[in-house]
Amino acid sequence: MLKIKRGFRGITFVLLAALLMSLVIGCSQASPAPKPNQPQSEAKPKTGGTITMAFPMEPDTLDAHTSTGADTIATLPMGGSLLTKDPATHEYKPNLAEEYKVSEDGKTLTFKIRSGVTMHDGTPVTAKTFKETFDRILDPKTAAKTSRIFLAAVKSVKAPDDQTLILELERPVAPLLGNISTTVLQPLSMKAIEKYGEQYGRNPVGMGPWKFESWQAGQSITLVPNKDYKGHDQRFEYQGPPRPDKLVIKFIQDPQTMLSALNSGTIDVAWNVPAKDIKKYRNNEKYEVLDVLRTGLGLMVGMNLKNDLFQDIQVRKAINMLVNKEAIVQSVLLGEGVIANGPLSPYMLGYDKGVEEYGYKYNLDEAKKLLDAAGWKINGEGVREKNGNTISLNLLSTVQYNKDAQLIQSMLGEAGIKVSIQNLEPVAQMEAALKGNFDLVMTSYVYTDPDILSGFFHSSLGGYNFAGINDPKLDDLIIKGQSTYDTEARKQIYAEAQKYMVEQAYIVPVYVAKQFTVVNKRVKGVKLVEETPMFNDAWVDQ
Numbered sequence: 001m002l003k004i005k006r007g008f009r010g011i012t013f014v015l016l017a018a019l020l021m022s023l024v025i026g027c028s029q030a031s032p033a034p035k036p037n038q039p040q041s042e043a044k045p046k047t048g049g050t051i052t053m054a055f056p057m058e059p060d061t062l063d064a065h066t067s068t069g070a071d072t073i074a075t076l077p078m079g080g081s082l083l084t085k086d087p088a089t090h091e092y093k094p095n096l097a098e099e100y101k102v103s104e105d106g107k108t109l110t111f112k113i114r115s116g117v118t119m120h121d122g123t124p125v126t127a128k129t130f131k132e133t134f135d136r137i138l139d140p141k142t143a144a145k146t147s148r149i150f151l152a153a154v155k156s157v158k159a160p161d162d163q164t165l166i167l168e169l170e171r172p173v174a175p176l177l178g179n180i181s182t183t184v185l186q187p188l189s190m191k192a193i194e195k196y197g198e199q200y201g202r203n204p205v206g207m208g209p210w211k212f213e214s215w216q217a218g219q220s221i222t223l224v225p226n227k228d229y230k231g232h233d234q235r236f237e238y239q240g241p242p243r244p245d246k247l248v249i250k251f252i253q254d255p256q257t258m259l260s261a262l263n264s265g266t267i268d269v270a271w272n273v274p275a276k277d278i279k280k281y282r283n284n285e286k287y288e289v290l291d292v293l294r295t296g297l298g299l300m301v302g303m304n305l306k307n308d309l310f311q312d313i314q315v316r317k318a319i320n321m322l323v324n325k326e327a328i329v330q331s332v333l334l335g336e337g338v339i340a341n342g343p344l345s346p347y348m349l350g351y352d353k354g355v356e357e358y359g360y361k362y363n364l365d366e367a368k369k370l371l372d373a374a375g376w377k378i379n380g381e382g383v384r385e386k387n388g389n390t391i392s393l394n395l396l397s398t399v400q401y402n403k404d405a406q407l408i409q410s411m412l413g414e415a416g417i418k419v420s421i422q423n424l425e426p427v428a429q430m431e432a433a434l435k436g437n438f439d440l441v442m443t444s445y446v447y448t449d450p451d452i453l454s455g456f457f458h459s460s461l462g463g464y465n466f467a468g469i470n471d472p473k474l475d476d477l478i479i480k481g482q483s484t485y486d487t488e489a490r491k492q493i494y495a496e497a498q499k500y501m502v503e504q505a506y507i508v509p510v511y512v513a514k515q516f517t518v519v520n521k522r523v524k525g526v527k528l529v530e531e532t533p534m535f536n537d538a539w540v541d542q
Contacts, residue, residue, distance in 0.1 A: 045525070046243065046539055046540065046542065047539070049542045050244060050245060050246040050247075050248060051244050051538060052266070052267045053248070053271065054249075054258045054262070054271065055070075055252070055271060056251070056253050056258075058217075059073075062201050062204040062221070063200055065133075065136065065144045065184075066143055066147075072532075073249055073532070075186070077208055077534070077535065078186075078208045080117075080206070080207055080233070081186060082095060082097040082181070082185075083100065084234065085181045092181055095114075095181070095232055095234075096187070096232065097113055098112045099112045102485050107170075107171065109169070110165070111166075112163050113127045113162070113163045113165055117232070118207065118228060119192075119205055120226055121191060123192075125187055126159070127162055128159045130187055131157045131158065134157045134185070136188075137151055137185070151176075153169045153170055154169060155169055155170050172485070173483070174484055174485045186206060188204075208229070209225065209226055209536055210223040213246070219250065221248070222247070222248050223249070224245065224247075225244070225245070231536070233536065235527075236527065236534070236537050237537050238536060243539040243540075250266075250267060255277075258273075259277060262520070269523065269533055271517050271532075271533060273517065275337075275516065276334055281518045285521075286520065288526075289517075290517040290519065291336075291515065292528055293347060293515075294345065294512060295347050295530060295531070296345055296445045296447050296512070297445055297509055298444050299340075299443075299444055299511050300510055301319075301395075301442060301443070301508040301510065302507050303316060303440060304439050304466070306468050310439075314370045314371070316506065317367075318371050318415070319367075319417075321363045322412050322414070326339055327411075328404060329511050332403050339511055340509035340511050341358075341502070341509060342509055344453075344494065348448070349491055350493070351494075352498050371415060382416055383416050384417055391416070393417060394420055394440070395442070396437070396440065397421055397422065397423055398424060401442055402423060404510070405421045433466040441467075443466070450494040453497060454482060457469050457474060457478070457501070458478045459472075459475050471504065471506075481494050481497065515531045517533050522541050523540055523541070524538065525537040525539055
């Protein structure tokens with residue numbers, strides 16, 4: 001199954017995309033931001049001790065600009081961003097930039113850089129630092145990955161003085177503010193880059209609350225407190241240097257090995273714990289379970305519009321009605337998630353709560369009627385047939401998500417649609433999807449901005465438009481959403497785009513899954529920022 005994460009343009013298809021991992025990097029007023037279960041403690045915070053967290057992948061590099069994405073778990077606490085995003089209001093708040101303004105034509109962004117901030121090596125952070133950082137990202141010689149995509153709309157970067165940073169854009173691109181609020185675009189020390197050269201990725205220098213100490217290949221990365229850190233991130237209560245002595249990130253790929261390490265006390269924090277294992281930790285007073293609904297779709301099924309069958313909207317609607325989403329949530333997620341009714345999750349800007357009413361519901365009888373009306377009748381073998389052709393579909397998936405695929409295969413089979421499942425390795429699945437070698441494809445994404453629609457569904461901007469959608473009305477709505485900086489106006493645009501996509505039945509949205517992090521209660525104050533554990537407020541009760 002394709003997984004596009006935290007960031008498309010701007011957070012994994014199991015790692016192609018690091019585009020995407022980085023964005024774990026992201027609803028209308030009626031739909032408040034996710035409120036994960038956060039640990040509470042009346043004890044007085046202490047200094048000292050070590051926090052050890054498990055992470056399933058070892059980074060390729062700790063150069064935040066050239067990494068494929070798995071670096072984020074370490075480079076996020078070592079860095080900072082110009083802005084941060086308020087998860088409840090979707091407004092952008094000051095961080096390394098004290099303030100910012102957007103020109104009337106939306107093509108010039110001006111930031112006032114906070115003074116008094118220094119890199120871990122003592123280098124001052126100024127507007128020039130950001131100019132050098134962004135110029136480095138945009139330089140093809142750097143071979144930047146996600147970071148360059150995040151700055152794709154930038155035409156030039158100027159720093160007329162130490163506090164003024166100016167970004168000139170090719171065209172108005174509101175999602176750029178979201179990209180700027182991630183540490184993918186964090187400032188790096190040019191002094192350190194010059195010193196270490198190609199080895200910089202093993203000797204990173206940031207400006208955040210934690211700084212790099214060591215990297216034991218194949219084992220772990222260790223961070224230590226930046227004693228000179230002066231907080232400026234309003235998402236956290238504590239604004240001083242980290243209280244613990246160390247933060248150790250251990251690489252543990254297998255989930256059960258990770259849980260064994262948690263049970264033995266080898267690690268304190270287990271991230272992305274499988275739903276099937278969560279009950280035993282909820283019922284154990286030794287642990288705190290932090291859970292949050294992910295800001296994206298855990299599963300959606302795309303239909304290849306190059307297949308003439310799916311040019312018929314009645315067939316697309318029927319496919320939507322044949323998928324029993326609640327049954328899949330209960331069977332695959334053990335109830336730890338919610339059904340999805342449209343392309344946006346409930347915690348994204350532009351989510352229209354009305355979709356819960358106008359979205360397609362499981363209705364086998366109505367789906368059969370739609371297929372009959374489209375001329376696809378049941379033949380003697382129980383398969384839908386029209387003009388001598390039968391409906392026989394290829395469903396592109398991966399072994400990891402085979403249970404979802406089998407359930408969908410069975411559900412469509414009840415209406416006489418024959419489905420064969422093709423399981424590929426993630427990279428091979430991505431390649432096949434990009435080539436259009438499928439009828440149905442399992443996809444997912446984790447992202448915080450509704451501009452994810454441009455990546456999946458715009459006719460020319462959509463690098464992941466596997467379905468081959470070419471809809472001028474949808475294109476127009478997506479561009480309007482990109483070009484509008486006003487939060488309320490964007491909300492209305494994306495609500496309209498969401499409703500239109502449901503009407504056209506281009507995809508089958510299935511569910512939004514929960515993300516689980518389990519914390520040993522000896523560690524206090526761990527906070528989820530969207531889905532990532534952060535340790536700014538954390539301390540160890542030794």
